[in-house]
Amino acid sequence: MDNIKTQRHILVVDDDRLVLAALSRGLRDAGYRVSAAADGESALKIVDEDAPDLALLDMRMPGMSGIELARRLRERVPFLFLSAYGDADTVREAAEQGALGYLVKPLDIGQILPSLQAAFIRAAEIGALREKESQLTTALAANRETAMALGVLMERKGIDRKRAFELLRTHARSTRRSVQSVASELLDASEKLNINI
Numbered sequence: 001m002d003n004i005k006t007q008r009h010i011l012v013v014d015d016d017r018l019v020l021a022a023l024s025r026g027l028r029d030a031g032y033r034v035s036a037a038a039d040g041e042s043a044l045k046i047v048d049e050d051a052p053d054l055a056l057l058d059m060r061m062p063g064m065s066g067i068e069l070a071r072r073l074r075e076r077v078p079f080l081f082l083s084a085y086g087d088a089d090t091v092r093e094a095a096e097q098g099a100l101g102y103l104v105k106p107l108d109i110g111q112i113l114p115s116l117q118a119a120f121i122r123a124a125e126i127g128a129l130r131e132k133e134s135q136l137t138t139a140l141a142a143n144r145e146t147a148m149a150l151g152v153l154m155e156r157k158g159i160d161r162k163r164a165f166e167l168l169r170t171h172a173r174s175t176r177r178s179v180q181s182v183a184s185e186l187l188d189a190s191e192k193l194n195i196n197i
Contacts, residue, residue, distance in 0.1 A: 008120065009033045011052035013043040013069065014082060015061040019105065023056070023082075026109035040064025044072060052077055054119055056103070059083035059090065070097040078123035080115065082107065142180040149183035152190050 010032045014020040017038060024036045035052060037043035040063060043055070055077050057066040070079055080101040081094040094102045100119040103112055146168070153164035172182040 007033075008054070009035065009050070009052040010116070011035045011037065011043060011046055011055040011077070013037045013040065013055065013061070013066070014058040015039060016058070019058075019082075019107075023107060023109075030109060030113060040066075040069040040072075043069055047073065047077055054100075054116065054123060055079040056082050059085065059094065067093065067097055070094075070099065074098050078119065078126065080119055142183075145187060146180055146183040149186045152186060 010027055012020060012023050012027065012034060013036075014023065015038055020036050020038060024034045027034045035046045035050065037046055039061060043057075046052070047055075055073060057069055057073075057079050059066040059081050060083065061069075066081060066083075070081070073079055074097070078100050079098075080103060081097075081099045082103050082105060083090060083094075084105045086102075086104040091102050100122050101115050103115060149168060150161055150164045153159065153167055154161060157164065157167070159167075168182055168186070169179055172179045175182065
């Protein structure tokens with residue numbers, strides 16, 4: 001078996017115990033580590049304890065529907081929907097929730113394995129994009145703080161932007177800290193000074 005597959009953890013959520021057992025067994029036989037849940041609440045507990053790499057969610061379940069479960073998992077676990085219904089409205093609803101795919105029951109393990117592999121690849125791409133977005137957001141926030149600190153220095157010292165940046169950078173080097181951390185400290189001090197006035 002492919003070593004990558006044996007390391008992948010799939011959560012299967014379906015209220016039909018026969019489908020749940022057959023799908024779980026088939027995926028285990030295909031080399032995946034499988035957790036099974038018959039309802040949304042049980043699925044959430046599994047995710048909290050041992051987050052899967054991918055979830056297969058039944059669309060229509062009593063209690064918490066697959067759609068509601070998908071909303072709760074959306075930022076945490078990539079998912080595909082399982083359903084006995086393949087009509088356009090149901091598929092569109094699944095796509096709107098961020099599903100990586102839609103599998104129509106009855107399921108044949110051999111036929112769904114390529115869909116699972118495609119979902120794993122797409123999930124990795126989405127994860128990389130989210131990480132990049134997070135890094136950019138952090139960088140933009142740091143740049144904004146630095147720009148604001150430069151503005152404070154320019155106003156208080158009556159100097160231009162280049163000279164203000166040199167002062168900030170010199171202080172950062174002398175204290176062996178980043179320009180961003182010195183800028184943040186300067187803004188905090190400036191804020192406290194303004195509050196106390």
